[in-house]
Amino acid sequence: MKNQVSLIGRVGQTPEIKVLDNGVKRAKFSLATNDYYITRDGERKEQTQWHNIVVWGKTADVVERYVSKGRLVGVEGKLEYRQFEDSEGRKHYFTEIRANDLLLLDRK
Numbered sequence: 001m002k003n004q005v006s007l008i009g010r011v012g013q014t015p016e017i018k019v020l021d022n023g024v025k026r027a028k029f030s031l032a033t034n035d036y037y038i039t040r041d042g043e044r045k046e047q048t049q050w051h052n053i054v055v056w057g058k059t060a061d062v063v064e065r066y067v068s069k070g071r072l073v074g075v076e077g078k079l080e081y082r083q084f085e086d087s088e089g090r091k092h093y094f095t096e097i098r099a100n101d102l103l104l105l106d107r108k
Contacts, residue, residue: 003078005097007051008105009033011071017064027055027063031075031097052096054080059102066104074103 012030019025031051038044053075055063067073077099085091 004076005079006074006076007031007033007097008072008074009051011067011069011073012050014069015063015067017060024057025060025064027060027067029053029063029067031073052094053077053099054096055099055102059099062102067102071104072106074101074105075099076101 009031012032015027015029017025017027031053033049035047036044075097077097080096080098082094083091
C-alpha cells in the first residue's frame with residue numbers, strides 16, 4: 001500500500017515562504033476542497049474541507065512565484081502526521097500533505 005493523496009481545490013491564503021538555514025525553501029498554504037451531499041429532505045448541501053499543504057525545494061519556488069489566495073491548484077503528495085509538546089506540556093497534533101507535484105489549473 002502506498003501513502004498517496006491527490007486534491008484539487010482553491011488556495012485559502014497567500015502561501016507562507018521560508019528559507020531554512022541550509023538554504024532549502026519551504027512553502028505552506030491551506031487548500032479548500034468541496035464536497036456535496038443531499039440531505040434527507042432532498043436539499044443539496046456543500047461541505048468544505050481545509051487541508052494544510054507543505055511544499056519543498058524547487059516546487060516551493062513555483063509556489064512562491066505563481067500561487068496566491070483563491071488560485072485553483074492540484075496537488076499530489078502524501079499524508080504526514082506530526083506532533084509536538086508545548087512549554088506547558090500540552091501535545092499538539094498536525095496533519096499535513098507533503099506535496100511532490102503541483103498543477104496550476106486556472107489562468108491568472
